[in-house]
Amino acid sequence: MLSSARSIQEIRERLRVELVDTRGRAIGDTTVHEAHFGDAGLLHRAFSVLLVNERDEVLLQRRAATKRRFPGLWSNTCCGHPGPGEALVDAARARLTDELGIRVATLEVGGAFVYRAADPGSGYVEHEYDHVLVGEFDGEPPDIDPAEVSEVAWRPLDEILRELDGAGATAFTPWFGQVVRATRELRGVGS
Structure with a gap:
């Protein structure tokens, strides 16, 4: 099982991602591995x-131990990279289906x-122009998919925000705080 999860991770590291400038304009492409490698x-x-249910809870995932970057940390429902020229919402829907088997009709930007966040455990770096999508x-x-996700949990957003402001912040990925705050502003959840 562990070797098949690593094989899947190796394949995903070879996928292409779109390089952008600080305004989000495409300037080229490279592999997932190259985008995250180096200082x-x-x-x-x-x-x-980030998916929200009718009780205004959000669906979190704990990243699988086999993930290259920030394994074992709690994060938003799913995340990923659109391929060069791929529509953002289409890529996000596909990733939701691949990681969790979830299909949603609508995702709001x-x-x-x-x-930018360096993973001290792996030496990889996340430097992303990250679009928040809420459904x-x-x-x-x-x-x-156990190669991606070790567990999931529904949690009230206001509870998560309190944890992010305290000692519990280290249990979450570095980008997660910005994702939940954008979700709160967009949907009025947890306010």
Whole structure:
């Protein structure tokens, strides 16, 4: 099982991502691995999806231990990279289906932000122009990919925001705080 998860990660590292400038304009492309390798990382387009249920809870995932960057940390429902020229929402929907078996009709764009975060455990760097996408979903994910996700949980957003402002922040990925704050502003969840 562990070797098949690593094989999947190796394949995903060879996928192409879109390099962008600080305004989000495409300037080229490279592999996922090259975008995250080195001291600075290369600025590239990414997305972070956060799903909300009818009780105003958000669906979190704990990243699998086999993930190259920030394994074992809690984060938004899913995240990924659109391929060069790929529509953002189409890429996000595909990733939701691949990682969790979830299909959603609508994803709202909640803004974008640029961040840089070095993973001290792996030496890889996230340097992303990250688009926040928010959707609605109720229930449990029907098909979790163990190469990507070790567990999921529905949590109230206001509770998460308190944790992010305190000692519990280290349990989450570095970009997650900006994703939940953008979600709160877009949807009025947890306010």
